Amino acid sequence: MIKVGIVGGTGYTGVELLRILAVHPEVSVQCITSRSEAGMPVADMYPNLRGHFDLAFSEPDVAVLKACDLVFFATPHGVAMRMVPELMAGGVRVVDLSADFRIKDLDVWANWYGMAHESPDWAERAVYGLPEVVRDEIRQAQLVANPGCYPTAVQLGFLPLLEEGLVDASRLIADAKSGASGAGRQGKIGMLHGEIGESFKAYGASGHRHLPEIRQGLSAAAGSSVGVTFVPHLIPMIRGIEATLYAELHDPGAFDRLQSLYEARFQDEPFVDVMPFGSHPETRSVRGANQCRMALHRQENSNIVIVSSVIDNLVKGAAGQAVQNMNIMFGFRETMGLEAPALLP
Amino acid sequence: MIKVGIVGGTGYTGVELLRILAVHPEVSVQCITSRSEAGMPVADMYPNLRGHFDLAFSEPDVAVLKACDLVFFATPHGVAMRMVPELMAGGVRVVDLSADFRIKDLDVWANWYGMAHESPDWAERAVYGLPEVVRDEIRQAQLVANPGCYPTAVQLGFLPLLEEGLVDASRLIADAKSGASGAGRQGKIGMLHGEIGESFKAYGASGHRHLPEIRQGLSAAAGSSVGVTFVPHLIPMIRGIEATLYAELHDPGAFDRLQSLYEARFQDEPFVDVMPFGSHPETRSVRGANQCRMALHRQENSNIVIVSSVIDNLVKGAAGQAVQNMNIMFGFRETMGLEAPALLP
Amino acid sequence: MIKVGIVGGTGYTGVELLRILAVHPEVSVQCITSRSEAGMPVADMYPNLRGHFDLAFSEPDVAVLKACDLVFFATPHGVAMRMVPELMAGGVRVVDLSADFRIKDLDVWANWYGMAHESPDWAERAVYGLPEVVRDEIRQAQLVANPGCYPTAVQLGFLPLLEEGLVDASRLIADAKSGASGAGRQGKIGMLHGEIGESFKAYGASGHRHLPEIRQGLSAAAGSSVGVTFVPHLIPMIRGIEATLYAELHDPGAFDRLQSLYEARFQDEPFVDVMPFGSHPETRSVRGANQCRMALHRQENSNIVIVSSVIDNLVKGAAGQAVQNMNIMFGFRETMGLEAPALLP
Amino acid sequence: MIKVGIVGGTGYTGVELLRILAVHPEVSVQCITSRSEAGMPVADMYPNLRGHFDLAFSEPDVAVLKACDLVFFATPHGVAMRMVPELMAGGVRVVDLSADFRIKDLDVWANWYGMAHESPDWAERAVYGLPEVVRDEIRQAQLVANPGCYPTAVQLGFLPLLEEGLVDASRLIADAKSGASGAGRQGKIGMLHGEIGESFKAYGASGHRHLPEIRQGLSAAAGSSVGVTFVPHLIPMIRGIEATLYAELHDPGAFDRLQSLYEARFQDEPFVDVMPFGSHPETRSVRGANQCRMALHRQENSNIVIVSSVIDNLVKGAAGQAVQNMNIMFGFRETMGLEAPALLP
Structure with missing residues (x-):
């Protein structure tokens, strides 16, 4: 049983962390902070948590956080980078769901x-x-930058092609679509x-x-700088990215060998499902589940590989992946707390 | 660990049973039948179950069903009543999610x-x-008629008023609204x-x-025949009844004493949540969860009690209540497999 | 051709007025005001109006408004009551879509x-x-208080029953549901x-x-004070009230005579449609149209009349009814600009 | 005033034709056929048409159709090609909304x-x-093959680039998304x-x-065979293609000159709207309207042109374009009956 704190818990990733941790057998949530809502019981804001948590939002208190084994940041960018150094110094481990530590080139980040x-x-x-890429490093990490939602769906879908050097990496296109919860x-x-x-x-086109x-991420997989065009879209629904x-x-x-390549690449991954060639993954098939589901397509006389990749932006794209990372960091079974099937319909 | 069979598994209540049973530690699903889809893997129809079940739909086979400890019927009306006697004779216990055994007056049923x-x-x-009314009888029952979705939400909401004889039972009105999954x-x-x-x-007005x-059900609670007007409505969403x-x-x-009456009536019920007076339960607060959440209201100078009651029609209104009944029948912890919070947002 | 001004045009009733007036042959929109968005072209905020209006939002300017024949207020409550007296003094006619002038008892209003x-x-x-009640007074009025959305649907549905004194007016119940655009x-x-x-x-229960x-409104129809319970609900859709x-x-x-009573009451009304007994009006059947559609129901052995009444909250519940009032006030054909069928599907 | 017949009127394009023609001043709808629903009043199936049409669906009757000036086919593929020759022989003009006459290479079609x-x-x-390409030919045509919904949005968006030969025509990608009404x-x-x-x-990936x-269509615009990858997607909404x-x-x-190129190309087109560079057209901005709205984008250091193009699949993608074609064929003002702004919100 580890002690966990959550900084910035009023948003959708915050409630999603609580929803998942509510049934995690090795976690005790110690605190969930919010400057604006301090004092309000979390179950008043999120009635699905009535009966699951007695916690109220609290002012961020570094002493309380330092008493935790792990702190999740579910904050807007700019917050974690200011608080992390002190927590690191105190030996606390952190999974940051914000963008603060995702980009290595800090000029690009700025x-x-x-x-x-x-x-x-x-x-x-x-x-x-991204456990499917650097699981061993995550195990040892004190600070994990949890990937963004779109980047998770896009990277997992492209990975085998780039790792094997099979495609023109200067001409990648990712046309992505997300439900509204991604906007917070x-x-x-x-x-x-x-x-x-x-x-x-x-x-954001x-x-x-x-x-x-x-x-x-794609450049790392390819071994050299890639050219990628990425256009996000807003779907009139709540959860899901395709x-x-x-x-x-x-x-x-x-x-001819793409399907077996994908299947081999992800065969030991508990949270990546390669469907049969020509399938059409639906976002609802991963709703509420820490799963990335994908399939390959080819059109007649074409040398364009088409990959359709779906995740729940709040789970494999945020809170679920964060818990997966926690499980890896603390040596829990990687699927712990993340076993339930998606909610369909 | 009990052996469970499901008859008629292609509908939404069938997949919902599988979703819940996938994480139930005391259940092994032996078969799921469908005449029309026999041979098709359930995960091909319901990709959220990929990795959770290797089962394929099978032709109904009484021998296989008789080898089960419990059989769920998730069939249209008219099916269970024909198969149940033989299963009863074989000592199998049954939870029938259809309407076949709900009505005691068979002329009315016909x-x-x-x-x-x-x-x-x-x-x-x-x-x-309805465990909140006849838990002890369910424990002993060989055949349980699982309540309908609307009847669950309506009965639970009215129960304390009628049991205490506080209202004019000849003038009850239930204006109910359901998501589309209720239509199958x-x-x-x-x-x-x-x-x-x-x-x-x-x-159906x-x-x-x-x-x-x-x-x-309301007449039983009131101790005499009630007059009730019930109008259902169709909401452009998938799950949920209000x-x-x-x-x-x-x-x-x-x-003055209604709130405490309701709280007392349901204080030991794991799946009924009475919110503070004047609250507005949202269907999303129970999405995917085996919960009925309700609240009371009064308008100025009025002697009309208003109760708003919400459930997920596929869970507390169908598959979840069926598993709750199973848990009671087999002496499992009543909340087993039903602990996860609702999916919000 | 009359000159029309709109005060407070950034909300959904503002854009709906423009959508309707765009094809009204007797109206020239002179100005549309917004303190917060002054200077912004209306078509930048509402791209459906690109090519229809060159107008930009402007600061409210009484001189400009006084040069209009008619001013619509599409403002939050409290605005119109402060500006109306000066416009009245200037001889301008006003249709106020806000709540400022709807309630006669000003203590109740306050x-x-x-x-x-x-x-x-x-x-x-x-x-x-409400033209179906006081058309002749509207013709002469200098100031018209445009009814609220729920009140339009509820009053039209109850009117014949109350006018004829057929029902117990102390026990009326109106269970109403609205799409989200009603919240502005x-x-x-x-x-x-x-x-x-x-x-x-x-x-708001x-x-x-x-x-x-x-x-x-119901008390006026009944000729004496009524007792009515009104509970609104929020539907996950944009337009429509049931x-x-x-x-x-x-x-x-x-x-036996209710259906013919309703048909007779509304037979000359261009915007009220009484469907056959036992029909179920859908909100989509009036989407975008200035129509109230209703039907009557009876359940077996019951003396409760059930009426289902639908409108588009932004049209017959707001902007469309305002244009209908304008047409009456200025002697235009009452249906002018309001002829198009609803958008279905 | 011309006489118009509709063959196959029970689908969404059929009701959409009626919705538009209800307010078209130069059209009298003589008949609307349906084998399966013959005898049913159209307003019983589509209550938005109550009060607008007294027509009932009728069995297809060639004599009645031959008495029309124009017949619309809103049928599944395979129907129009069998009936058209006789209508052509009778001098009737036809706009076929099905796919029967869209493809010139009949082996490809087969x-x-x-x-x-x-x-x-x-x-x-x-x-x-597609009036924006061959308006003059449409004027003279006896038989017009009305373009498909996706092809309309995709062709209009690519046209200027291909006509000017500015892009690599072997590597076109069209990632398209449609509401559910497109499936009929x-x-x-x-x-x-x-x-x-x-x-x-x-x-259909x-x-x-x-x-x-x-x-x-793109090959015709480019002057030689193009390579295009086209992936459609299903959006959980009713109308709209992006x-x-x-x-x-x-x-x-x-x-640098793309924006002015697009604006020039479409400046005289009443139904194509080029938004400012970097805009994001929303499908709702064309809901119910015969409009294609588009915008251009560029990402940093990229030579990929991104075009986002939206239509209402039932209007500019079907019935509206059919009426536009009719207007052209009969010398009516091209925008007649198609003037109303889109329904937003």
Whole structure:
């Protein structure tokens, strides 16, 4: 049983962490902080938690956090980088669900996030927590940067192609679509039901913060800098990301072995499911579950590999992956607390 | 560990049973039958179950079912009543999620369901499985008639008022609303997304099959025949029922003790949550969870008690309540397999 | 061709007025005001208006408004009552879509809206603009208080019963449900897609501002004070209200003539459609149209009349009814600009 | 005033034609046929049309159709090609909303539609009715093949790039997404609300019938055969298509003139709206309107042109474009009956 703290718990990733941890047998949640809602019982804000947690939101208190074995940050960017050094010094381990420690090139980070990085040392030492790539490093890590939602779906889908050098890495296209919960829980007019219900649109098409994160991860997989175009879209639903990926095979003959390549690459991964060639993964098949489900496609006379990859943005794209990382870090069974099937329909 | 069979597993209650049983530590699912889909792996129809079940749908085989400790029927009405007697004779216990054994007056049943009842003996012996009312009888029952979705939400909401005789039982009104999954998974034009998305309507307003079931249950609680008007509506969403109930207090002064009455009535119930007076339960607060959540309201100068009661129609309104009944019947912890919080957002 | 101004045009009723007026042959929109968005082209905020209007939002300017023949107020409550007297003095006619002039008893108004009324004289002289009740007064009115959305659906549905004195007016129940656009276009967390998508709940069950307006209108129809319970609910969709109304017939024998009574009452009304007895009006059947569609129901052995009444809250419940009132006031054909069928699917 | 017949009116394109024609001043609808629903009033199936049409569905009767000036086919593929020759011989003009006459290469057609073409002469003579490309031919045409929904959004978005030869035409990618109404109104399980609500997926990713149509149109614009990858997706909403298009510029310097190129190309088009560079068209901005709205994007250091193009699949993607074609064919103002702004929100 480890002691866990959550910093910034009023958003959707915060409640999702609580939902998952409520049934995790090795975790005791010690505190969940919120400056704006301090004093409010979490179950008042999130009635699905009535009967599961007696906790109230509290002011962030470093002493309390330092008494934890693990602290999750579910904060806007800019918060974790200021608090992490002290927690690190205190020997606490951290999984940061924000973007603060995801990008290694801090000039790139500063450019996309509009502020200078205040913890460059830890930015360098942080492990980018995509278990399917760096499981062993996560095991030892004191600080894990939990990947973004789009980057998780896009990287997992492209990985085998790039690791094997099968495609033109200068011409990758990722057309991704997300439910509205990805935008968080702030009172923005643009996220009202009246604004996004029954409508669909691209956004951030000229550049989105997940682009450099995607580029970094894909370049690592490819062994050299890739060229990738990434366009996110907003789906009138709550949870789920689908990314349709396009890459050009160097050798169309390689199509014959792609399916077995993908299956082999992920055969030991508990949270990646390669469906039969030509399947169409649905986001609902992963709703509420820490799963990435994907399938490959080819159109007639084409040398373009098409990959459709789906996740629940709040689970494998955020809180679930964070718990997966925690499980790895603390030597728990990797699937602990993450076994339940997705909620379908 | 008990052996469980499911008859009629292709519908939404079938997949929901599998979703719940996938993480139930005391259950091994032996078979799931479907005449139309025999041979198809359940995970091909319901990809959320990939990795959880290797089962394929099979033709119903009484020998296989008789080897089970418990059989769930998730069939259209008219099926269970024909198969149950043989299973009863074989000592198998049954939870029937269909309507076959819910109504005690078989003329009423025949009238609403359009066929004569073929198992009148077992209709008499079946226990109507609302644990909050007849837990002890369920424990001993060989055959449990699992309540309908609307009847669960409506009965639980009215129960304390009727049991205490506080309201005019001749003038009850239940205005209920359900998500589309309540209509099952048949290819009906009226249930297409294009037909019910972004729209709301009453249906069955002149009479719905759940009306006699509601009347029977409320009459039992009141100790005499009640008068109840029940109008169901279709909400453009998938899961969830909200019932707004109206009853006239004999003595308006009784308003003062209603909240404590409700809290006392349900204080030991693991799956009924009475919220503070004046709260507004949301269906999402019970999505995927075996929970009924309710709250009381009063309008100024009025002697009308208003109760808002929510459930997930597929869980507390169907598969979850069926598993709760199973837990009671087999002496498992009543909440086993049903502990996870609702999926919110 | 009349000159029209709109005060407070950034909300959903503002854009809906523009959508309707865009094809109205007798109207020229002179200005649309917004303090917060002054200078922004309306088509930048509402791209459906690109190519239809060159207008930009402007600061409210009384001189400009006084040059109009008609001014619509689409403002929060408290605004119109301060500006109306000067416009009245200038001979401008006004249709106020806010709640400022709907309630005749100003103590009641002050109690529900939390401020003292600042224009009591005009509150007395304002005509409550439900054309199906007071068409002739609207024709002459200088100031029309456009009814609220729920009150329109509820009053039209109850009218014939109360006018004829057929029901127990002390026990009326109106269970009403609305799409999210009824809450307007402010950045409230509670109205995010992530909060209300795929969920349903009652709200304001202990008392909603439309209750006194409904009570006033129904009491006028009944000729004496009525007792009405009104519970609104939030539907996870954008447009549409359904109200299910319950009333107890004095004489159950009257059921036989209810359908013809309703048909006769509304036979000359261009915007009220009485469907065959036992029909179920869908909100989508009036989406975007200035229509109220209703049907009657009876359950076996019951003396409760059930009426289901649907409108589009933004059209017959707001902007469409306002244009209908304008048409009446200026002697245009009452259906002008309001002829198009609803958008279905 | 022309006489119009509709063959196959029970689907969503049929009701959409009626919705539009209800307010078209130059059209009188003579008949609407349906074998399965003959005798049923159209307003019983589509209550939004109550008060607008007294028509009932009728058996197809060639004599009645031959008395029309224009016949719309809103039928599944394979119907129009059998009836068209006789109507042509009778001098009737036809707009076929089905796929029967869209593809010039009849081997390709047979391959994708699974049957031999039975009217090859008329397939050759039919004009592919994309007014923005061949308006003059439409004017004279006796038979117009109304374009598919995806092909309309994709072709309009790519046109200027291909006509000017600015991009690598061998590497076009069209990632398109559609609401559920595009699948029509048949009772398919896969199109139930319970199946597609709150979920998103690709479909037809290995090949969709609109691919050859898109390829044909883009090849014509480019002047030679193009290579295009087209992946459609299903959005949990009713109306709307968004297509995100990717093409590689031969010369990145050309980015500077793309916006003016697009604006010039469509400046006289009443139904194509080029938004400012970097805008994000929303499908709701064209809901119910005969409009294609698009915008261009560029990501840093990239030579990929990104175009986002939206239409309402039932309007500019079907019935609206059909009426636009009719207007052109009969010399009516091209926008007649199509002037109303989109329904937003």
